[in-house]
Amino acid sequence: MQKIECLIVGAGLIGLAMAKELAKRGYSVIVIEQEPFIGNHTSSRNSEVIHAGIYYPPNSLKAYHCVKGKELIYQYCKNFHVPYQKIGKLIIATNKKKMIFFIN
Known part of the structure; x- marks a missing residue:
């Protein structure tokens, strides 16, 4: 069985940023997302400013x-x-x- 150290729920801006930073620090990370595309939920509704x-x-x-x-x-x-x-x-x-x- 594979050991996962970090599970990120949500592949929006914050979830992906957290996953990237944790992976850079050597953690094994999995990101799960309910939508068919990344950034397709809350992050897609910001003002992009x-x-x-x-x-x-x-x-x-x-x-x-x-x-x-x-x-x-x-x-x-x-x-x-x-x-x-x-x-x-x-x-x-x-x-x-x-x-x-x-x-x-």
Whole structure:
């Protein structure tokens, strides 16, 4: 009988990232998925935006991880020749509070 150290349920973005990292560290990993294709459930319904952390308070842990994650994903795409586009984002403040937040 084969021994499996890690079982990942779900072949979406997080499940596959976890499987890749665990395999890199030498663990035997199996990923199971209920859909016929990878990334076909929750991960297929995201906005496909690489977040810059602008919605979180400056110097917060969430902002830090957004900025760091953005750097890492662009480097990953470059290293593995994954095409992407930096097209920017238009943010419209719909009230004074949001306008002040984005100005600061």
